[in-house]
Amino acid sequence: MLTKRLITAFTAGLIGFPLVAAAQPHDASVANHQPHLYDIADFGMQGSDITFAEHIAPILQRSCQNCHRPGGGGPMSLMTYDQVRPWAPVIKYRTAIRDRMGTMPPYFLEKNIGITEFKSDYSLSDLDLAMIQAWVDNGAQRGDPDKEPPLLVFDNSDEWSIGEPDLVIRSKEFSRPAVGPDWWGDIGLVPTGLKEDRYVAAIEVREVNDIPKDAGSDTVGGRYIVHHLTYTSGKLSEDGGEIVGDITSWPIHEVGRNADVFPVKAGRLLPANSALHLEATHMHSNGRETKAYVEFGIKFFPADYEPEYADRGPRTGNGIDIDVLPNMANQEFHNYVVLQEHTKIIAFEPHLHAPGVRMCMEAIWGHNQFTLNCVGYDHNWVKQYVYEDDAAPLLPKGTILHTIGYLDTTPANPNLADPRNWAGGGRRSVSNMFIDLGYSVTLTEEQFREEMAVRRAKMKDRNDYDVGCPMCWAPEYMDDKPSLAQGND
Numbered sequence: 001m002l003t004k005r006l007i008t009a010f011t012a013g014l015i016g017f018p019l020v021a022a023a024q025p026h027d028a029s030v031a032n033h034q035p036h037l038y039d040i041a042d043f044g045m046q047g048s049d050i051t052f053a054e055h056i057a058p059i060l061q062r063s064c065q066n067c068h069r070p071g072g073g074g075p076m077s078l079m080t081y082d083q084v085r086p087w088a089p090v091i092k093y094r095t096a097i098r099d100r101m102g103t104m105p106p107y108f109l110e111k112n113i114g115i116t117e118f119k120s121d122y123s124l125s126d127l128d129l130a131m132i133q134a135w136v137d138n139g140a141q142r143g144d145p146d147k148e149p150p151l152l153v154f155d156n157s158d159e160w161s162i163g164e165p166d167l168v169i170r171s172k173e174f175s176r177p178a179v180g181p182d183w184w185g186d187i188g189l190v191p192t193g194l195k196e197d198r199y200v201a202a203i204e205v206r207e208v209n210d211i212p213k214d215a216g217s218d219t220v221g222g223r224y225i226v227h228h229l230t231y232t233s234g235k236l237s238e239d240g241g242e243i244v245g246d247i248t249s250w251p252i253h254e255v256g257r258n259a260d261v262f263p264v265k266a267g268r269l270l271p272a273n274s275a276l277h278l279e280a281t282h283m284h285s286n287g288r289e290t291k292a293y294v295e296f297g298i299k300f301f302p303a304d305y306e307p308e309y310a311d312r313g314p315r316t317g318n319g320i321d322i323d324v325l326p327n328m329a330n331q332e333f334h335n336y337v338v339l340q341e342h343t344k345i346i347a348f349e350p351h352l353h354a355p356g357v358r359m360c361m362e363a364i365w366g367h368n369q370f371t372l373n374c375v376g377y378d379h380n381w382v383k384q385y386v387y388e389d390d391a392a393p394l395l396p397k398g399t400i401l402h403t404i405g406y407l408d409t410t411p412a413n414p415n416l417a418d419p420r421n422w423a424g425g426g427r428r429s430v431s432n433m434f435i436d437l438g439y440s441v442t443l444t445e446e447q448f449r450e451e452m453a454v455r456r457a458k459m460k461d462r463n464d465y466d467v468g469c470p471m472c473w474a475p476e477y478m479d480d481k482p483s484l485a486q487g488n489d
Helices: 004-011 052-063 081-096 126-137 445-457
Strands: 167-170 174-176 183-185 189-191 198-209 226-236 243-249 268-270 274-283 290-300 331-338 342-345 356-365 368-376 400-407 440-443
Touching: 052 081, 052 126, 081 126, 167 189, 226 290, 243 268, 243 274, 342 445, 440 445
Parallel strands: none
Antiparallel strands: 167 290, 174 290, 183 274, 189 274, 198 268, 198 290, 226 243, 226 274, 331 400, 342 440, 356 368, 356 400
16 A cells, blocks of 8 residues: 555655646636647748648648548538638638637647647647648648649548447437437447457447438538437346346447547456447437437457456546526636545546536645646537546546536627526536546556556656656655655655
8 A cells, every 4th residue: 555654745745746736727718719829930941831732731631631521521621722722711710729619620638738648639739730820821822733642532431440340239220300309318229249248449439320421511410410329238138128237338429529449458348148228319400301320339359358457437527516607708617536546547528518618637636736638628529538548647546636617608609509598407408517528447556556667667857747647756665665765866
């Protein structure tokens, strides 16, 4: 166990960790958010030299065209210069707001705060933004067409982002009229057909519907009828009418959300003779009578795999005591959870509703407050941020995990139906939620020390500080020694 001597020294301030500021001061109002503007000269480049062919096209291919292409989810195609040029001023603005509602690409991490190493990060760098801004400001020149990268060829045959699944299962078919009220409820069980227990390495959920792939739409939501889906799994009862025994909750599927790839040490179990229970599905009409079903693509770990980390950590937030005032920016929600076990946070997934504009997560250990991350929020694009394994928050038990949500109910927020209304908690988007839907795992004492040793080995010296590992530079206690020198030695 971590000794009382070590914990006392830490909380008394004898171990020389810096006092890191809490969630950074920030005007979370929609109206006052300032774009991120950069001078290309600071990167040793001339603005007049920036062209579509050599600089902008590669950015679009890497971070934009997966959606902005024929058959993609974006409302316009950005594949060629002639398609991109009319949108140049809009592209400059939408990329410059970077971590706020409405930004493109929709990845809202605030890069000047906390941890910055995440898996599948398709966001734009400072240099990317500087090149886009210089390109637009200097006339959006094409440059030499022969220097443009070859056009990407997208396969519209419904490839999975996780690769070819080991198992694909599908729900029953359902439908929504062209115009009608939202529907929320249980759409039943989906048997897995498994004959043996298997641990899941990755799972991807997608809606398959009869909307033509080349049909135009002003919003991503207009291409689907399922807004989100909450589901669990367990063994089928003898009569096949319900799931029983140990019930496993899975990450929520939402429009625009990425697939889930679980850490090598923390796969999730699908038992033999099991089923998914699609117990909470929110569907909406999209202006077109639509038939659809949902598919689950699943990749497994090897058959002999056993997870090292089996227990999941707490979920933070508050879905009950919500009091959202009308016509007010910079409203805050707060939630505090004391970690009862050593914990490694795998993913951060802010979930608010229409008024939500930002969420931060802090770790409080002794008198130190470590801002782990802040991200913008847009209810049109619910995003999950999965930490790189060697950068994920690694927190000792006793840490207070503090979550802060920021809301804006002024007319400047385009997601609101009516800024004059008070709102409390509830499932509908006109009500509110305040939850971190990310997930974590709990660690034994031995696992916690092993994880810290890996992190510590990557740090060059004590000036190389790891904000996600507050005890990485703590004196290491050894059972055969009564004590170690305290302080910064």
